Amino acid sequence: MFLINCPFCGERDQSEFSSGGEAHIVRPKQPTELSDDEWAEFLFMRKNIKGVQFERWNHSHGCRKWFNVVRDTSNDKIHSVYKMGEKPPVK
Amino acid sequence: MDLRKNSQSEIAKQARNLGIKIYFNHVVTNTFGYRRINSVELMELSDDGNTTIGNKIKLNCDCLGISGGWTPMVHMHTQSGGKLDFKNDDQVFIPKEIDNDQISIGACNGDFDLETIIDKTVNKINIFLEINNQDYKNTKVECSIEKEKRNIWLLPNKIPLGKTKCFIDFQNDSTAKDIKLALKEGFRSIEHVKRYTTTGMATDQGKLSNMHALGIIADTAGVKMGTLGTTTFRPPFTPLTFGTIVGRNVGKFFEVVRKTSIHDWHVDNKAQFENVGQWKRPWYYPKNGETMHDAVQRESKAARDSAGILDASTLGKIDIQGTDASEFLNRVYTNAWSKLSIGKCRYGLMLNEDGMVYDDGVTTRLAENHYLMTTTTGGAANVLGKLEDYLQTEWPELDVYLTSVTDHYSTASVCGPNSKKIINKIFPELDLSDENFPHMSFKNTKLDNINCRVMRISFTGELSYEINIESKYGKSLWEKCISAGQEFNITPYGTETMHLLRAEKGFIIVGQDTDGTMTPSDLQMDWIVSKKKYDFIGKRSLYRSDTIREDRKQLVGLLTNDPKEILEEGAQIVSDTNTKPIDMLGHVTSSYFSPNLNKSIALAVVRSGKNMKGQKLIIPMENKNINVTVSDTIFLDKENKRLNA
Amino acid sequence: MLNTHYPQITDNKLNDVEISLQEPISKINLRGKSKEFFAKVGKVLSLILPNEANTSSFSENFNAIWLSPDEWMVYFKNDDEKVIFNKLYSEISKVNYGSVTDISDQWICINLKGSKIYDILSAGCSFNFDQFLKTDGLSTQTIVNHIDVILHNKNTYNINLFVRRSFSEHLCLWLNDSAKFI
Ligand SMILES: [Zn+2]
Numbered sequence: 029m030f031l032i033n034c035p036f037c038g039e040r041d042q043s044e045f046s047s048g049g050e051a052h053i054v055r056p057k058q059p060t061e062l063s064d065d066e067w068a069e070f071l072f073m074r075k076n077i078k079g080v081q082f083e084r085w086n087h088s089h090g091c092r093k094w095f096n097v098v099r100d101t102s103n104d105k106i107h108s109v110y111k112m113g114e115k116p117p118v119k
Numbered sequence: 120m121d122l123r124k125n126s127q128s129e130i131a132k133q134a135r136n137l138g139i140k141i142y143f144n145h146v147v148t149n150t151f152g153y154r155r156i157n158s159v160e161l162m163e164l165s166d167d168g169n170t171t172i173g174n175k176i177k178l179n180c181d182c183l184g185i186s187g188g189w190t191p192m193v194h195m196h197t198q199s200g201g202k203l204d205f206k207n208d209d210q211v212f213i214p215k216e217i218d219n220d221q222i223s224i225g226a227c228n229g230d231f232d233l234e235t236i237i238d239k240t241v242n243k244i245n246i247f248l249e250i251n252n253q254d255y256k257n258t259k260v261e262c263s264i265e266k267e268k269r270n271i272w273l274l275p276n277k278i279p280l281g282k283t284k285c286f287i288d289f290q291n292d293s294t295a296k297d298i299k300l301a302l303k304e305g306f307r308s309i310e311h312v313k314r315y316t317t318t319g320m321a322t323d324q325g326k327l328s329n330m331h332a333l334g335i336i337a338d339t340a341g342v343k344m345g346t347l348g349t350t351t352f353r354p355p356f357t358p359l360t361f362g363t364i365v366g367r368n369v370g371k372f373f374e375v376v377r378k379t380s381i382h383d384w385h386v387d388n389k390a391q392f393e394n395v396g397q398w399k400r401p402w403y404y405p406k407n408g409e410t411m412h413d414a415v416q417r418e419s420k421a422a423r424d425s426a427g428i429l430d431a432s433t434l435g436k437i438d439i440q441g442t443d444a445s446e447f448l449n450r451v452y453t454n455a456w457s458k459l460s461i462g463k464c465r466y467g468l469m470l471n472e473d474g475m476v477y478d479d480g481v482t483t484r485l486a487e488n489h490y491l492m493t494t495t496t497g498g499a500a501n502v503l504g505k506l507e508d509y510l511q512t513e514w515p516e517l518d519v520y521l522t523s524v525t526d527h528y529s530t531a532s533v534c535g536p537n538s539k540k541i542i543n544k545i546f547p548e549l550d551l552s553d554e555n556f557p558h559m560s561f562k563n564t565k566l567d568n569i570n571c572r573v574m575r576i577s578f579t580g581e582l583s584y585e586i587n588i589e590s591k592y593g594k595s596l597w598e599k600c601i602s603a604g605q606e607f608n609i610t611p612y613g614t615e616t617m618h619l620l621r622a623e624k625g626f627i628i629v630g631q632d633t634d635g636t637m638t639p640s641d642l643q644m645d646w647i648v649s650k651k652k653y654d655f656i657g658k659r660s661l662y663r664s665d666t667i668r669e670d671r672k673q674l675v676g677l678l679t680n681d682p683k684e685i686l687e688e689g690a691q692i693v694s695d696t697n698t699k700p701i702d703m704l705g706h707v708t709s710s711y712f713s714p715n716l717n718k719s720i721a722l723a724v725v726r727s728g729k730n731m732k733g734q735k736l737i738i739p740m741e742n743k744n745i746n747v748t749v750s751d752t753i754f755l756d757k758e759n760k761r762l763n764a
Numbered sequence: 765m766l767n768t769h770y771p772q773i774t775d776n777k778l779n780d781v782e783i784s785l786q787e788p789i790s791k792i793n794l795r796g797k798s799k800e801f802f803a804k805v806g807k808v809l810s811l812i813l814p815n816e817a818n819t820s821s822f823s824e825n826f827n828a829i830w831l832s833p834d835e836w837m838v839y840f841k842n843d844d845e846k847v848i849f850n851k852l853y854s855e856i857s858k859v860n861y862g863s864v865t866d867i868s869d870q871w872i873c874i875n876l877k878g879s880k881i882y883d884i885l886s887a888g889c890s891f892n893f894d895q896f897l898k899t900d901g902l903s904t905q906t907i908v909n910h911i912d913v914i915l916h917n918k919n920t921y922n923i924n925l926f927v928r929r930s931f932s933e934h935l936c937l938w939l940n941d942s943a944k945f946i
Binding site for chain 2: 766767771772857866867871888909930931937938944
């Protein structure tokens with residue numbers, strides 16, 4: 029269990045949020061132009077990092093907004109939180 | 120007894136002054152008594168501590184207390200990701216300094232005397248908080264310090280290890296012998312030795328035993344303590360009662376319960392309930408001691424012969440507004456939405472990006488830029504979350520707003536050949552002619568000046584109307600339907616009958632006939648996938664090499680050769696029982712006895728099933744093989760005549 | 765005539781916690797971002813929608829709770845004829861300034877009063893009420909006993925709790941049960 033600082037509502041318990049996996053994977057604008065391999069890259073391939081990871085979270089039991097979190101998966105330490113569309117912080 | 124050679128500490132002095140004899144450099148070598156201890160035997164230790172010397176001394180006693188020295192409680196440190204160092208002087212594990220928002224101070228950091236603790240604590244806190252507090256700088260504490268140390272993990276004993284028991288874990292009764300056996304068996308990792316011997320797996324989670332176990336392993340294997348590592352320090356630190364964890368979530372509070380506005384009527388009318396997600400839904404309404412089978416057969420027949428009524432309030436409902444609402448639906452459903460005219464309804468199928476069926480439901484166009492989407496009961500929250508995800512992250516340029524209205528509306532669904540007469544009684548002003556009010560359309564109307572939305576849509580294949588009304592009027596509306604339908608023997612039916620009726624028509628239930636591995640094509644629903652649309656969620660996945668395989672599992676109908684035989688849902692399907700191992704082709708997903716067709720019907724997923732119509736297959740059960748024939752998925756009214764009956 | 769039925773929530777007073785049903789109350793969900801959206805809401809409700817998270821605003825007849833940067837819930841005493849809703853819908857949704865959705869029966873309003881109300885809520889809620897209970901008008905969305913709620917601090921130890929209708933009876937049973945142990 030840990031606290032997440034929703035960029036809209038402030039600090040809340042993790043139970044109010046749901047996790048959406050790795051961040052900054054953009055859905056291709058023209059999926060039909062892609063080969064099977066290219067589409068599979070988007071669809072299936074995730075880094076699954078042990079350590080600092082950029083990921084998506086949704087404040088599903090609060091403002092329902094999606095945002096990005098930089099979290100160390102090995103100790104749940106959250107380094108920063110930023111809104112969708114904002115530039116990710118440099119490591 | 121004290122295995123150290125001497126001690127100058129205050130407590131030792133006081134004991135001497137009180138005339139208490141301390142046997143320094145001695146260890147207990149044996150105990151005596153039956154059912155309870157009555158004496159112990161002790162011997163002096165050799166200089167190196169490897170053996171005992173001198174004469175045995177026997178002392179009478181009532182009990183024997185033991186102490187293994189201090190072990191820092193490093194749990195908090197390691198649970199927040201910290202690693203450990205081994206401090207050779209004290210033979211203890213201590214927290215390794217980490218760059219994290221935490222510090223360990225006091226005994227949990229391996230500091231056991233008060234003066235050091237105060238000193239270090241002030242220092243560490245000053246650094247940690249970036250302050251400079253000098254209040255305790257010159258605190259002098261008078262306390263006795265134990266300077267003499269001696270550590271022996273397994274005390275020497277002349278009795279062979281097998282003849283006596285040196286307990287390590289006092290709860291799980293594992294002994295030094297067990298640990299040595301584990302090492303002999305080839306276990307090296309501390310985690311493996313733990314599981315082989317169960318040392319440290321009792322409710323104290325090794326607080327009494329782990330250090331000894333590690334020490335014995337290190338000594339026996341001839342390695343250094345610090346290099347062995349430790350097992351994982353898991354929470355909770357102390358055993359908890361289940362009550363502490365679950366709180367008041369017991370009895371009727373065990374699980375959250377959702378009820379429709381019509382719930383009390385169902386209770387009054389003896390409904391048996393089924394849990395659908397958190398909802399309590401009427402399952403069937405037994406009359407006069409009917410079995411479930413009897414009740415469902417009666418309800419199913421009534422719905423097709425005259426009229427049935429279902430509480431459909433639990434379906435998820437999402438209000439969609441915005442100038443891009445049509446475009447949004449085009450992107451989330453497999454079929455096209457732009458041409459749906461206002462006042463009309465359309466069935467939609469939603470996929471995951473991997474091309475697998477995710478949810479389905481009817482969406483209605485209320486106004487130019489205003490739709491009402493329905494989702495499955497169980498999928499409501501997830502669908503809304505997924506749609507918000509796409510709007511906020513992939514398509515922020517779309518002007519679309521979503522609002523959940525699941526609880527705002529209650530829905531009574533009236534079906535059957537007499538449903539039109541019943542609706543006409545309730546809404547005499549409403550023109551129910553097919554020209555004015557065709558299948559897949561809706562009308563806004565009023566009942567006693569209260570807004571109602573009547574939709575002509577059908578999940579049973581019968582002529583059918585769904586009335587939506589604000590939930591505070593849900594129960595009253597339902598009662599009105601029941602009394603208007605009385606002369607037509609309107610029969611309330613539950614989810615079981617609903618499932619049976621839709622199976623007769625071959626309509627799928629997402630989550631029952633699908634399991635996250637079925638594409639629209641697997642379900643023989645290619646008709647609902649638009650060929651023209653450039654893109655929608657999951658489209659690209661529909662022609663991956665795996666999704667276009669001919670031998671995927673596909674939805675088919677099954678008819679038993681004996682029409683009375685009802686298949687078991689989940690039963691495996693094979694074509695040949697002689698070749699071993701038997702090749703599994705698929706399984707039964709839905710199975711019922713249809714009172715309207717007077718035979719057993721089933722839906723199943725079967726490898727390459729699409730092209731197997733008419734083929735004989737076998738369902739091997741415990742005591743017999745059931746012979747079945749692959750059929751169409753639609754068992755009743757293929758021409759949809761009943762919709763306009 | 766159609767009768768109204770509200771969830772069975774009996775008013776209760778136990779250990780200085782008063783629980784009472786506040787229906788009928790009209791509720792409208794508003795969503796939008798444009799200048800015109802805010803202007804129209806202001807015009808119809810004589811109210812400025814709060815743009816600060818976890819706050820609310822009010823005018824003579826209306827309360828508006830912040831739900832997200834582009835979403836608010838307005839609640840007010842009963843509007844049977846849907847006059848306010850229809851007005852908002854035609855001035856905002858119809859002309860594509862935002863969305864207006866009637867959610868009067870989506871949420872049930874329950875009033876909690878008394879010095880121990882935060883003790884009961886905290887028995888099933890991880891929200892930190894330190895600031896919330898000190899400031900009139902603060903609002904929040906959170907989870908109480910696994911159920912989504914919207915809380916609105918009216919004034920000292922007097923809050924309106926909004927819960928989805930289908931969950932309301934269960935939540936109230938739980939609140940009453942928890943009140944026994946405070
Ligand atoms: Zn939030």
